[in-house]
Amino acid sequence: MAETLEPFLDLSAQGRALLAQGVQVKRFTRPGTVIHKGQQVSGAYLVTHGRLRVYTYSPQGTEATLYFIRPGETCVLALNCLFNDLLYPAWVEADADTRVAVIPGALYRRLFETEAGVRDMTVKTLSTLVFRLMDELEQIHSCNLDQRLARFLLHHADSEGKVRMTQQQLSSHLGTTREGIARLMRGFIAEGCVSTARGVVTIRDAEQLAGWGDISR
Amino acid sequence: MAETLEPFLDLSAQGRALLAQGVQVKRFTRPGTVIHKGQQVSGAYLVTHGRLRVYTYSPQGTEATLYFIRPGETCVLALNCLFNDLLYPAWVEADADTRVAVIPGALYRRLFETEAGVRDMTVKTLSTLVFRLMDELEQIHSCNLDQRLARFLLHHADSEGKVRMTQQQLSSHLGTTREGIARLMRGFIAEGCVSTARGVVTIRDAEQLAGWGDISR
DNA sequence: ATCGTAATGTAACTTTTGCTACAGATCGCT
DNA sequence: AGCGATCTGTAGCAAAAGTTACATTACGAT
Numbered sequence: 121m122a123e124t125l126e127p128f129l130d131l132s133a134q135g136r137a138l139l140a141q142g143v144q145v146k147r148f149t150r151p152g153t154v155i156h157k158g159q160q161v162s163g164a165y166l167v168t169h170g171r172l173r174v175y176t177y178s179p180q181g182t183e184a185t186l187y188f189i190r191p192g193e194t195c196v197l198a199l200n201c202l203f204n205d206l207l208y209p210a211w212v213e214a215d216a217d218t219r220v221a222v223i224p225g226a227l228y229r230r231l232f233e234t235e236a237g238v239r240d241m242t243v244k245t246l247s248t249l250v251f252r253l254m255d256e257l258e259q260i261h262s263c264n265l266d267q268r269l270a271r272f273l274l275h276h277a278d279s280e281g282k283v284r285m286t287q288q289q290l291s292s293h294l295g296t297t298r299e300g301i302a303r304l305m306r307g308f309i310a311e312g313c314v315s316t317a318r319g320v321v322t323i324r325d326a327e328q329l330a331g332w333g334d335i336s337r
Numbered sequence: 338m339a340e341t342l343e344p345f346l347d348l349s350a351q352g353r354a355l356l357a358q359g360v361q362v363k364r365f366t367r368p369g370t371v372i373h374k375g376q377q378v379s380g381a382y383l384v385t386h387g388r389l390r391v392y393t394y395s396p397q398g399t400e401a402t403l404y405f406i407r408p409g410e411t412c413v414l415a416l417n418c419l420f421n422d423l424l425y426p427a428w429v430e431a432d433a434d435t436r437v438a439v440i441p442g443a444l445y446r447r448l449f450e451t452e453a454g455v456r457d458m459t460v461k462t463l464s465t466l467v468f469r470l471m472d473e474l475e476q477i478h479s480c481n482l483d484q485r486l487a488r489f490l491l492h493h494a495d496s497e498g499k500v501r502m503t504q505q506q507l508s509s510h511l512g513t514t515r516e517g518i519a520r521l522m523r524g525f526i527a528e529g530c531v532s533t534a535r536g537v538v539t540i541r542d543a544e545q546l547a548g549w550g551d552i553s554r
Numbered sequence: 555a556t557c558g559t560a561a562t563g564t565a566a567c568t569t570t571t572g573c574t575a576c577a578g579a580t581c582g583c584t
Numbered sequence: 585a586g587c588g589a590t591c592t593g594t595a596g597c598a599a600a601a602g603t604t605a606c607a608t609t610a611c612g613a614t
Contacts, residue, residue, distance in 0.1 A: 177474055184478060186471070197471075197546065200464040207473065232456075239449075239456065246463040247417040253470040254403070254414075258393055260477055261401060261512035264570070286591060295478035297572060302593060318580055318591055503561060509607070513603060519563060535561055535610055 125214040142227040147212035148172075153214040163224040166194045170218025174291070176210045184295045186210060187252070194247045199242060202228060222336035263333070266304050268294055270332040273314070273321060278327035290321075310334075347454035354412075359444040365431035372429040376417035380441040383411045387435025392509070393427045401512045403427060404469070413466045416459060419445060424456040479552070483521050485511055490531070490538060498540035507538075525549075 131139060145168075145323075148154055154172060155161070174187040174197065187197055193305075201208055202225045223231070231238045261269055272293060276283050283290075289300040305321070308314040313329040315322050323329060361383075365371055371389060372378070382389075388404040391414065406412055409502050429520055440448070446533060448455045456540045476485055489511060493500050500507075504518040511518075522538070525531040530546040540546060 127352060138452070196467065200467055203460050204464050233453065236450065241519060243420050243459065243463065246460070247421050250413065250417055250466055251426070252472065255465065257470065257474060284473065300571065517601065
């Protein structure tokens with residue numbers, strides 16, 4: 121079980137032994153809640169398979185996805201809570217069938233002290249998130265929704281230029297409404313940048329989409 | 338010189354010796370640029386006196402303050418850049434006469450490996466920022482400007498309930514325009530929450546300001 | 555004391571976004 | 585094939601915030 125974590129942590133022999141003792145592997149299926157807001161965090165969460173989704177609710181009740189955690193990634197918020205003795209500030213649910221390795225808090229702290237690999241991973245993870253969040257903030261107050269959506273689509277398209285998400289999901293990601301997304305899509309479609317179908321957006325002209333807002337409209 | 342850093346870092350004897358060798362103290366006066374965007378980061382910046390201001394420009398040319406660094410705090414972005422070999426993603430200027438201890442990158446990394454105090458400080462600093470940023474993001478898509486301004490004022494008032502900033506500065510902090518701030522102030526003043534003068538906002542009724550948006554208007 | 559500069563106050567207008575309310579389309583299931 | 589559920593498309597109105605433009609007020613320096 122613990123072997124799957126190796127590639128991410130790069131541990132010494134002692135570290136591996138310690139880890140093997142303490143890790144618990146948990147499984148979650150499709151729409152399963154992993155952590156509630158305000159919950160005590162029991163340890164570091166390392167996703168090995170599947171995907172977790174971290175989100176909050178706005179006072180109006182709409183939810184906004186903060187980010188996903190893919191295999192090999194940890195939940196940074198949980199790390200934060202561990203190191204600062206805080207309660208978890210958001211919700212987490214399984215976005216697919218997911219396996220998570222939970223490293224109990226005390227063990228994680230011990231590993232952090234002794235294992236350079238764990239330290240590196242921790243700092244890198246935190247740093248990456250800081251940059252992601254700052255970028256997000258900058259975008260929010262320097263771009264309009266259309267530019268943010270364009271960027272989001274380009275960023276999340278697969279190799280065939282398809283983004284397999286419903287407009288509802290897109291809107292939660294951008295913290296806006298479904299109607300808003302539909303309206304923007306209409307604009308994109310009118311210019312031939314994009315075509316839509318149920319649950320899929322297909323990028324037709326990435327160039328133009330990337331330059332959206334610089335030129336027309 | 339290095340002694341002023343002690344309280345923040347809590348070092349062993351070796352650590353102190355190492356630090357004493359390598360630290361440089363730099364001084365900056367009032368409107369002095371400390372770091373440019375895209376610059377290589379030479380080390381960790383620890384402010385001992387005065388205040389630094391970290392900000393970015395939006396494409397429209399308006400600047401938005403990200404945060405301040407007060408005595409005892411370090412520049413998290415610089416830490417980030419150090420650990421991930423990135424270029425600095427914003428601008429920094431001295432907001433007052435400021436003294437900064439610069440711990441060169443290599444030295445900082447060495448201290449990080451050997452000194453628990455430095456590790457703690459690093460992780461705590463990063464974590465704190467992550468929370469601050471997330472809170473900011475959440476606020477942005479769940480509060481209107483009036484609520485954000487109210488909160489900002491309450492948060493930044495001194496012991497006499499005064500916030501010594503121009504409306505221009507307030508607007509950069511919230512990523513909006515000066516006129517917007519003036520408009521909101523008018524609302525606050527009308528309700529008697531606040532009074533304004535050149536360069537100062539004085540909170541008259543903190544209770545009401547805190548509950549802004551829940552009740553009236 | 556006066557003059558220039560920076561800060562504030564105001565107002566009308568425009569754009570963007572959110573909200574409400576449907577209508578139509580697509581999918582899976584029985 | 586029929587039905588319900590989910591997803592998408594549209595439209596109109598309201599609220600929020602940005603834009604432009606200018607008047608007024610405080611401060612500081614000479």
